[in-house]
Amino acid sequence: MSEAVALDAPATRREPGKFWIVPPAALLALLFFYPLALIARQAFLDDSGVANAAEIFRVLHSRFFLNALINTVTISVAATAGCLIVGLVLALILAFVPFPGSGFIARLIDTFIALPTFLVTLAFTFLYGSAGMLNTGLMEAFSLPLPPVDFLYSTWGVVLAEVTVYTPFILRPLLAAFSLVDRGQIEAASVLGARPFRIVRQVILPAAVPALIAGGSLCLLLTVNEFGIVLFIGAKGVITLPLLIYGKAIQESAYQVACIIAVVNIALSLGLFGLYRFAAGRLGG
Amino acid sequence: MLVWSRPGRIMLWLLLALIFGVLFLAPLAVILLSSLADQWNGVLPNGLTMEHYTDVIKGSAWNSIKASLITGFLASALALVSGTWAALSLRLQWHALRRLLGLLFFIPSAVPSVSVGLGLLVAFSHPPLLLNGTVAIVMIAHFVLISAFTFGNVSAGLARLSPDFEQVASSLGARPAYRLWHVTLPLLAPYLVAAFGLSFALSMGELGATVMVYPPGWVTLPVSIFSLTDRGDIFAGAALTMILVAATLVLLLGLERITARATGS
Numbered sequence: 263m264s265e266a267v268a269l270d271a272p273a274t275r276r277e278p279g280k281f282w283i284v285p286p287a288a289l290l291a292l293l294f295f296y297p298l299a300l301i302a303r304q305a306f307l308d309d310s311g312v313a314n315a316a317e318i319f320r321v322l323h324s325r326f327f328l329n330a331l332i333n334t335v336t337i338s339v340a341a342t343a344g345c346l347i348v349g350l351v352l353a354l355i356l357a358f359v360p361f362p363g364s365g366f367i368a369r370l371i372d373t374f375i376a377l378p379t380f381l382v383t384l385a386f387t388f389l390y391g392s393a394g395m396l397n398t399g400l401m402e403a404f405s406l407p408l409p410p411v412d413f414l415y416s417t418w419g420v421v422l423a424e425v426t427v428y429t430p431f432i433l434r435p436l437l438a439a440f441s442l443v444d445r446g447q448i449e450a451a452s453v454l455g456a457r458p459f460r461i462v463r464q465v466i467l468p469a470a471v472p473a474l475i476a477g478g479s480l481c482l483l484l485t486v487n488e489f490g491i492v493l494f495i496g497a498k499g500v501i502t503l504p505l506l507i508y509g510k511a512i513q514e515s516a517y518q519v520a521c522i523i524a525v526v527n528i529a530l531s532l533g534l535f536g537l538y539r540f541a542a543g544r545l546g547g
Numbered sequence: 548m549l550v551w552s553r554p555g556r557i558m559l560w561l562l563l564a565l566i567f568g569v570l571f572l573a574p575l576a577v578i579l580l581s582s583l584a585d586q587w588n589g590v591l592p593n594g595l596t597m598e599h600y601t602d603v604i605k606g607s608a609w610n611s612i613k614a615s616l617i618t619g620f621l622a623s624a625l626a627l628v629s630g631t632w633a634a635l636s637l638r639l640q641w642h643a644l645r646r647l648l649g650l651l652f653f654i655p656s657a658v659p660s661v662s663v664g665l666g667l668l669v670a671f672s673h674p675p676l677l678l679n680g681t682v683a684i685v686m687i688a689h690f691v692l693i694s695a696f697t698f699g700n701v702s703a704g705l706a707r708l709s710p711d712f713e714q715v716a717s718s719l720g721a722r723p724a725y726r727l728w729h730v731t732l733p734l735l736a737p738y739l740v741a742a743f744g745l746s747f748a749l750s751m752g753e754l755g756a757t758v759m760v761y762p763p764g765w766v767t768l769p770v771s772i773f774s775l776t777d778r779g780d781i782f783a784g785a786a787l788t789m790i791l792v793a794a795t796l797v798l799l800l801g802l803e804r805i806t807a808r809a810t811g812s
Contacts, residue, residue: 279636279639279723280639280640280641282632282635282636282639283633283636283637283639283640283648285629285632286629286630286632286633286636286652287633287648287651289629290629290633290651290652290655290694293667293687293690293691294654294655294663294666294691295651296670297663297666297667297669297670297671298658298662298666300666300669300670301662301665301666301669304669348566348570351562351563351566352563352566352567355559355560355562355563356563359556359559359560361556361560367563367567370571371567371571373796373799374571376745376748376749376752376795376799377748377752377792377795378751378752378753378754378769378788378791379752379754380754380769380772380773381574381575381578381788381791381792382574384578384772384776384781384784384785384788385573385574385575385577385578386574387776387781388577388578388580388581388587388781388785389573389574389577395577395591425570426570426571426574429570458555483657486659487657487658487659487660487755489659489660489661489754489755490752490754490755490769493754493758493773494773494776496777503659504659504660504661504662504755505661507659507661507662507665508661508755508758508759511665511668511759512758512759517665517668517669520665521665521669524659524661524662524665524666527659527662528658528659528662531657531658531659532654532657532658534657535653535654535657538657539650539653
């Protein structure tokens with residue numbers, strides 16, 4: 263009798279284990295998915311619960327929305343391209359032309375992931391702003407009447423700041439991929455007379471492609487969602503989707519418009535998230 | 548080694564120094580310099596002063612530091628409990644459900660933080676759950692945004708854990724609760740510490756959702772820095788940013804030492 267109980271016990275104990283997932287899942291559902299569903303509801307239905315096609319149509323065709331959408335896409339594509347180029351150059355040098363302290367430099371760049379994004383924008387104001395170091399220096403050196411460098415308060419200022427902030431997200435997977443490249447293969451190619459450029463193209467780049475795709479899609483996702491950098495630049499002409507949502511909801515209290523834009527922004531982000539998961543899955547990460 | 552000639556290597560190192568200097572070193576250096584600048588009319592400041600630091604500490608900055616630290620600590624602690632809980636209990640699920648739920652736990656990291664803030668405002672601005680205007684809504688926003696990172700870190704740690712220890716403990720008759728507390732969690736500890744550190748750092752720098760939901764009495768450091776610079780007080784903003792950076796780095800370094808000691812590396 264007692265033996266039967268002892269044998270049954272593990273089986274009955276294992277079953278309730280499945281329900282341990284309920285508390286964290288319920289917390290996530292209440293605090294994240296329920297608010298998300300309400301955003302969608304508020305975007306598609308008006309107060310009386312009727313579908314609100316006219317308002318959606320008006321917002322999606324408005325000048326401010328289209329401008330923000332174009333800005334968001336332009337900035338994130340340009341910033342991602344910049345991150346890929348800068349990340350690739352840095353990773354190639356750090357991995358294949360190492361010097362004493364290159365590991366330390368790689369780790370230092372890594373810590374940028376933990377720092378707030380707007381820090382870079384604030385620094386850029388001091389560096390490249392109209393009264394910043396670069397402009398003052400150039401004006402003093404060439405006795406110019408006006409600041410010659412004027413890109414900071416434009417789309418390109420945002421792009422440069424985002425390249426700084428998101429390059430570590432490319433560098434990290436690239437260095438990991440490069441650590442797996444067979445050094446003997448490179449040395450053999452080198453001994454056989456292949457020039458560095460050709461080795462990079464034919465030996466190293468093929469190994470880096472998965473990391474570049476995964477890192478690049480993560481960069482696209484993060485730059486589409488970026489808020490702090492654009493807010494701190496504070497340029498009237500550079501409004502992205504997240505900034506527009508903030509402006510409509512907090513400054514104009516136009517919650518329904520904000521929700522419609524948020525639905526578009528979330529859809530865009532989730533699409534990019536899917537792309538990232540797919541790429542990272544292929545990478546095996 | 549890819550480039551064998553000495554001049555070629557030196558050229559590449561100079562290129563690296565240029566990119567690193569312009570993109571990474573210069574921003575940090577210039578924030579530090581401006582936080583100490585007395586007056587700044589030329590290329591370099593006219594003199595150095597600690598005035599901005601004493602000003603911001605005397606002002607409302609101390610409240611912001613407190614708000615950021617408390618929010619970061621509580622949100623990270625909650626995210627650690629719920630993320631670890633989720634990662635551990637996910638192992639007990641059936642394969643397809645495990646993949647689906649794993650994906651759902653990751654999704655908050657993919658949604659723009661401003662939209663997370665907007666969702667909380669829409670959902671909790673009326674009874675029965677009236678949280679708009681309370682400190683709790685700031686904590687919730689931070690919790691939602693960092694929970695995916697905690698879950699991801701703990702899951703990754705769990706995947707690297709050898710199942711042998713748990714199986715041995717189990718075969719020696721250890722009950723699940725005992726096994727969890729005395730075997731799995733201690734083995735997982737370095738990953739838990741790392742997850743906590745990363746979420747704390749993320750919470751300290753969070754701006755998008757906070758700026759949507761914060762009540763007047765609970766202004767976190769990033770929001771405070773934004774309102775200072777928006778008012779044109781960029782030197783004070785720089786001083787407060789340095790405080791934020793220093794706090795984040797001290798935190799991360801401290802946690803790294805704990806992790807290093809725990810893993811014995």
